[in-house]
Amino acid sequence: MPNNTFDASPFAARRTQLLQRMGQGIAIITTAPERLRNQDSHYPYRFDSHFYYLTGFTEPEAVLVLQAEPARAILFCRPRHPEREIWDGFRHGPEMAQSRFGFDAAYSIEELDQRLPELLANQSVMHYALGADMTWDRRILRWLNTVREQTRSGVRAPHRIQDIREPLSAMRRIKDETERMLMQHAADISCRAHRRAMLAARPGLSEYAIEAELLYEFRRHGAQAPAYTSIVAGGLNACTLHYVGNAAPLRDGDLLLIDAGCEFDGYAADITRTFPVNGLFSAPQRDVYACVLAAQAAALDRVRPGAGWNEPHDAAVRVLAQGMLDWGLLKGSLDGVIESGDYKQFYMHRTGHWLGLDVHDVGAYKQDNGDWCSLEAGMTLTVEPGCYIRPDDNIPTAFHGIGIRIEDDVCVTANGLDILTAAAPKSIDDIENLMREQQHAFAQ
Ligand code: MG
Ligand code: MG
Numbered sequence: 207m208p209n210n211t212f213d214a215s216p217f218a219a220r221r222t223q224l225l226q227r228m229g230q231g232i233a234i235i236t237t238a239p240e241r242l243r244n245q246d247s248h249y250p251y252r253f254d255s256h257f258y259y260l261t262g263f264t265e266p267e268a269v270l271v272l273q274a275e276p277a278r279a280i281l282f283c284r285p286r287h288p289e290r291e292i293w294d295g296f297r298h299g300p301e302m303a304q305s306r307f308g309f310d311a312a313y314s315i316e317e318l319d320q321r322l323p324e325l326l327a328n329q330s331v332m333h334y335a336l337g338a339d340m341t342w343d344r345r346i347l348r349w350l351n352t353v354r355e356q357t358r359s360g361v362r363a364p365h366r367i368q369d370i371r372e373p374l375s376a377m378r379r380i381k382d383e384t385e386r387m388l389m390q391h392a393a394d395i396s397c398r399a400h401r402r403a404m405l406a407a408r409p410g411l412s413e414y415a416i417e418a419e420l421l422y423e424f425r426r427h428g429a430q431a432p433a434y435t436s437i438v439a440g441g442l443n444a445c446t447l448h449y450v451g452n453a454a455p456l457r458d459g460d461l462l463l464i465d466a467g468c469e470f471d472g473y474a475a476d477i478t479r480t481f482p483v484n485g486l487f488s489a490p491q492r493d494v495y496a497c498v499l500a501a502q503a504a505a506l507d508r509v510r511p512g513a514g515w516n517e518p519h520d521a522a523v524r525v526l527a528q529g530m531l532d533w534g535l536l537k538g539s540l541d542g543v544i545e546s547g548d549y550k551q552f553y554m555h556r557t558g559h560w561l562g563l564d565v566h567d568v569g570a571y572k573q574d575n576g577d578w579c580s581l582e583a584g585m586t587l588t589v590e591p592g593c594y595i596r597p598d599d600n601i602p603t604a605f606h607g608i609g610i611r612i613e614d615d616v617c618v619t620a621n622g623l624d625i626l627t628a629a630a631p632k633s634i635d636d637i638e639n640l641m642r643e644q645q646h647a648f649a650q
Contacts, residue, residue, distance in 0.1 A: 231331025379569030444609025485641030
């Protein structure tokens with residue numbers, strides 16, 4: 207049954223804003239299809255982010271139509287079906303969806319082929335994400351042709367197709383009040399999960415046992431799902447950036463890198479913490495960790511309104527590259543190894559990405575003229591420097607297999623930034639102290 211506390215107003219405000227950006231014509235925004243995993247089993251359903259951003263509607267088989275003149279929001283959704291609902295659960299049906307979600311009209315999804323050509327008739331522009339889904343593309347082109355067939359009776363068909371993702375992505379890059387609240391909540395739950403993982407970890411457990419602790423904490427606080435497959439990487443596995451096997455034993459003396467965040471009401475958190483399996487950093491681990499932490503501090507310092515997108519990255523790279531020179535991983539001058547890109551042997555990814563309904567959220571990073579975008583209040587992004595040292599004959603053995611990333615989620619504010627994930631322990635002292643608590647607990 208529906209959640210009675212649902213507030214439709216932020217979604218309606220976004221629709222109004224999108225209509226203003228569209229100016230004229232009609233927009234068609236479809237939600238994601240259900241996807242089969244194997245035989246009769248489906249993947250857990252996840253709506254399309256653009257569609258959800260404008261509707262709050264989470265059922266599959268739904269389409270939003272926005273008409274600019276007169277301004278109207280129309281939902282197509284699954285009709286009520288008492289028998290199917292016994293098997294698959296509650297459906298709003300058009301009538302209830304219209305009133306709860308604040309649409310001007312709602313119809314059964316079964317009426318789509320009949321009503322869409324009528325709605326497209328005499329519209330000059332169709333706003334649609336052409337190419338995102340071939341099945342929808344074919345169906346929409348059929349509707350367009352149906353309208354074109356009526357030209358002799360005086361009906362005009364849209365003569366321009368505009369990509370709806372452009373204005374939507376621009377809007378989604380700046381988070382509104384509701385989104386910031388939800389993102390903080392997703393971050394809070396995810397911070398608890400990282401603390402729990404630190405308290406649970408010890409030599410002899412497996413990576414999957416720690417993954418289970420994360421999932422337990424996500425779910426028991428109401429997060430619907432992990433925002434992405436959790437990375438639980440002990441020792442050298444941390445040097446595989448997208449390691450998701452999560453099946454190796456945790457070894458005494460190794461580090462454990464965890465990159466995990468939950469999704470709450472559609473919004474993602476994305477946190478990485480790296481800590482010693484046995485609760486105490488060794489000297490080389492401590493050196494590299496302190497350097498990655500300093501790189502992150504330098505990057506965070508550059509996150510403020512007006513800063514270029516690349517400034518945090520450049521600041522992080524300078525600190526990391528200096529560390530690589532100090533440890534004897536690289537030779538040459540600081541400017542030299544930055545210019546040549548030699549540091550990329552140990553730091554091969556960028557320092558962050560937009561974060562929101564999608565973990566790698568939509569929105570441009572560069573302006574039309576090729577310059578990096580500037581940060582603005584309301585933008586949310588990750589700041590995640592790292593250092594990954596694979597064993598190699600040219601590298602001092604003390605550093606072999608050290609993989610460290612530290613990732614926080616931040617929101618740009620009017621004066622600087624707000625760190626959404628500050629509750630996940632990060633300093634060497636905080637981590638070692640917390641893990642000592644665990645050892646006391648086990649000793650008793
Ligand atoms: Mg991450
Ligand atoms: Mg990330």
